[in-house]
Amino acid sequence: MTNGLAITGGVERCVLEDTRELVHAGHDVEIWHRSSEQGDDGRAPFDALGVRLHDARDYRFGVTTALRDAARFAWEGLRLRRSHLDVLWLNRPEFLPWGRVVSTFSGVPLAVHLHHAPNYRRLGPISGGRTRYLAVSQSMARAWSEAGIPAARITVVPNGVDTSTFPAPSTADVRHARRTLGIDSATPTVLYYGRLTRSKGVLALLEAWGRVLATARARQPVTVPAEAGSARRQPLLVLAGALYPDDADAVRRAVDALPTGSVLVLPERDDVVPLLHAADLVVAPSIEPEGFGRVVVEAMSTGRPVVAAAGGGTGEILSGEWARFTVDPTDTEALARTVLDALDETVHDPSLGVRCRAWVQEHHGRAPHVAGLLRALLEHARS
Structure with a gap:
């Protein structure tokens, strides 16, 4: 069960990908959803699967x-x-009361996928019954446990991406992606994609970007590979996503306050791979802790390092050697410094992109995610 079918965020994408894997594994899947009032109701890929x-x-x-x-x-x-x-299988935990009542009257055990932070302050009274919980990260498991769900009922099943759909680019791919967006090959390019809101850290990023530009101007030119030219130009920040009414004016003012040509704002798009191929670095500075941090693994799968919030699911993904790319996004000075250091590293460490992709393939590919999901759902069904 989910809300809508059209892909408007990470949850909808996870539902589609997981449904595809379950069907391919030979399981019979039905989707209960609310009809969309938009033009694209998202039914086509599910119809193609025979769901x-x-x-x-x-x-x-x-x-x-x-x-x-x-x-x-x-x-x-x-x-x-x-x-x-x-x-x-309830993929929208905010509808837990619905799931508990429906589970009771249908006699079907309930599995609740915890994709994001708790929607309720006290969950004890409605967390019982024949209910198991699947958290996308340890941080989400802790958050929901603190809200009242018994820790013993929560199984952590980290998300994963199909790395074949987020490939590392060839030199030709990079040139084509940049040419399409009108970005010079010598321009250090940082990408943010997602909701353009305060809670996602966009305003903090724009404040930090002013510091990045000031520091970059004060530094000596950074040497780049021969095919890109002899010196790097003013860094460019690409923002790709939808503006939301509450924060739209603040985001526009923050962009306008920065030097002309230092920020490129693009509309929301489903196919983000060309954007990733055009970027040197991706930033995911969410102030509201991410349940998992899908942007991080998508970007790293394409060989792009990511600067992300140290808390929530993004902090868990960026462990080990990648912890140096984590930061408190509310500390805009530290955010700017980390972005600059990461940009320098993309120039001086040619193995960085290969190591990024290898990390995702080993730790956050589809295989470990699907195995964990199938095991949890089958065990709960049998119980």
Whole structure:
């Protein structure tokens, strides 16, 4: 069960990828979802997999409408009972009240995927029953345990990406990607992609970017490989994503305050691989702790190092030698310094990209994720 099918974020992408893996492993999957009011309802890839899709009703639960909501959920549970499912897999933990009631009335054990921070302060009263929890990182497991879910009920199943869909680029790929975006080959390029909001650290990044530019101007030119020219130009920050009403004006003002041509703002796009190929470095400075940090593994899969928040799931991914690329994103001076150091390292360490990709293949590829997910769901269904 999920919210919508159209890919608007990491959760929707995870649902599609995991569904594909489950189907290919020979399992029968049904998707219960809410119909989208947008043009693209996201059904096509699920239809191609032969997955049965069901329109679900409103999952929301309110204190003032508790009895009416519980009655709706109970009816949904009775409706779902006819599907004879082995396990109900809830991918939106904010709808836990829905899942608990539906699980009770359908008689189907509930597995709740914890993709993000808790939505409720106290979960004890609704965390029981035949319910198991799958956390995408240790930090999410701790956060939900502190909110009231018994730690023994939580299994950590880190996310993974298909590295074949996030390939390392050839020199020709880099040139084409940069040419398409109008970026010179000698321009140090830093990429952020995702929601352009304060909580994702975009305003902190833009403040830090001013420091990056000032420091870069004060430094001697940095030598680059021969094919890129003799000296690097003013660094460029690429922001690719959607502006949200609450923060849109603040983001625009922050961009306008920076030197002309130092920031390139692009609309949200599904295919981010060309953006990654055009970048030297990726930044994921989320102030709100990430559940996992999919951007980090996507970027590193393409051979791009990532500067990311030291907390949450991103801090867990960037362990070992990669810990030097973690930072407190609210400390804009430290963020700027780390970005500059990382840019220098991309120039002076030609093995950096290869090591990035190898790290993802070993620790965050699809195989370990799918094995962990299948094991957890099958064990819960059998129990």
